[in-house]
Structure formats: C-alpha cells, structure tokens
Amino acid sequence: MRAIVPFDARDPKTRLSVLFDADERRAFADVMLDHVVEALHAAGFEPTVLATAPVDRSDATVRVDDRSLSAAVNSVLDDWERPCAIVMADLGILTPNALDRFRATSGDVVVAPGRGGGTNALLVREPDVRVDYHGVSCRDHRAAARAVGASTTTVDSMRLATDIDEPSDLVEVLLHGSGRVHEWLRTHGVTLRADGGRVTVERS
Numbered sequence: 361m362r363a364i365v366p367f368d369a370r371d372p373k374t375r376l377s378v379l380f381d382a383d384e385r386r387a388f389a390d391v392m393l394d395h396v397v398e399a400l401h402a403a404g405f406e407p408t409v410l411a412t413a414p415v416d417r418s419d420a421t422v423r424v425d426d427r428s429l430s431a432a433v434n435s436v437l438d439d440w441e442r443p444c445a446i447v448m449a450d451l452g453i454l455t456p457n458a459l460d461r462f463r464a465t466s467g468d469v470v471v472a473p474g475r476g477g478g479t480n481a482l483l484v485r486e487p488d489v490r491v492d493y494h495g496v497s498c499r500d501h502r503a504a505a506r507a508v509g510a511s512t513t514t515v516d517s518m519r520l521a522t523d524i525d526e527p528s529d530l531v532e533v534l535l536h537g538s539g540r541v542h543e544w545l546r547t548h549g550v551t552l553r554a555d556g557g558r559v560t561v562e563r564s
C-alpha cells in the first residue's frame with residue numbers, strides 16, 4: 361500500500377526550540393523521517409515523502425509541494441488510488457508491528473489519533489474522503505468520513521499516538537524508543553530527569 365509521509369523540510373519542530381537550534385531541529389526531523397520511512401518499508405508500505413522543499417532520499421519517492429499541509433495531502437489523494445495511507449514523519453517510536461496492526465484494521469477510514477487531538481496516521485479506503493489537519497483533526501476526520509457515508513475505526517496504539525512535538529514527548533523516545541532516534545537524542549545530551557515525581561528531559 362502506498363503511504364504519504366508529509367514532511368516540513370524548512371523549519372520543522374519549532375516547539376522543540378527550547379532544546380535545539382534550527383540546524384539541530386532539521387537534523388532531528390531528518391532522523392525521525394528516516395525512522396518512519398524505514399518502518400513503513402519493513403511493514404510493506406511504499407512511502408512517498410511529501411516535502412515542502414526538495415529533499416534527497418534514496419529510500420522513498422519524493423513529491424515537493426509547498427502549499428499548506430492539508431492542500432498538499434489532498435492533492436495526492438486526488439491522484440492516488442485507494443487504499444492508501446498518510447503517516448506523519450514525526451512518529452519517533454513507531455514500529456513495523458504497529459503499522460501492521462494499523463493496516464489490518466477494518467473500516468473505510470482508519471484513524472490513528474495523536475495525543476492532543478491530531479491525526480498521526482490515516483488509512484483511507486474511501487475515494488471521497490479528504491483531510492483537514494490542525495485543530496482537533498482526529499475528530500474532524502471521523503466527521504468527514506461520516507459525511508460521505510464511510511465507516512470509521514480508531515486505532516488504539518501508543519506507538520502511533522506518540523508524535524514528537526513538545527520536549528515532554530522526548531520522554532517516550534528515551535523510555536520506549538530504540539535505534540537512530542533514541543541514539544540521536546543520546547548523542548545530543550538529552551536525558552531523562554525524574555524530579556519531584558515528574559519525569560521530564562534535560563540537555564547537558
């Protein structure tokens with residue numbers, strides 16, 4: 361199955377600015393993209409990176425579109441056959457197993473919500489459904505599916521629900537991640553900090 365992987369190649373991960381400068385944020389976003397593309401291949405998906413600016417990749421098709429996220433994704437949905445998937449590039453603890461479960465879930469539209477109301481992955485089997493990201497997009501996507509008479513299913517998966525937006529999300533990578541995303545944080549001095557019963561991260 362083909363999968364769109366939206367990727368902001370210009371100024372990604374601004375909510376991590378408190379920890380990383382602009383070059384580091386770009387490097388970290390690249391490492392997470394590598395991780396997601398690798399997991400997609402391992403689970404038998406064919407990824408297309410939908411980037412806001414040219415990116416050099418040998419492991420995926422690249423489509424450049426500098427329009428807003430939803431406009432760019434919908435343009436791919438206009439072109440592609442169903443079923444297809446949209447999987448965000450910042451799923452830092454994603455595994456092939458989680459993607460296998462996602463693909464095996466029935467429903468015209470399968471929603472993998474992100475914590476906080478977003479949509480980390482969407483499997484679309486219905487031709488008329490289009491995306492509308494930002495805000496409470498997991499709710500909006502279920503409503504959009506219902507509006508065209510499509511059935512929806514929601515996937516319950518910590519690995520799909522964990523998108524890396526805020527410094528606190530890095531706790532999940534340090535605790536449950538492995539491989540290159542975990543290693544990048546380690547080599548950039550990011551560690552867990554258990555303070556007064558709360559777990560956060562700090563950078564040395």
Ligand SMILES: Nc1nc2c(ncn2[C@@H]2O[C@H](COP(=O)(O)OP(=O)(O)OP(=O)(O)O)[C@@H](O)[C@H]2O)c(=O)[nH]1
Pocket residue numbers: 365366367368369371372373374375376410411412425427428429432448449450523525
């Ligand atoms: N193609 C495309 N992808 C985008 C765009 N904005 C964000 N993305 C990607 O969509 C996914 C979710 O992005 P967000 O977490 O909302 O934004 P972000 O730019 O990664 O991070 P922030 O700057 O902290 O909001 C990530 O894979 C981004 O790389 C866009 O305008 N176009």
Ligand SMILES: C[C@H](OP(=O)(O)O)C(=O)O
Pocket residue numbers: 429474476477478479480492493494495496497498523525
């Ligand atoms: C794009 C957006 O991502 P978030 O900003 O919630 O990570 C969404 O999933 O609607």
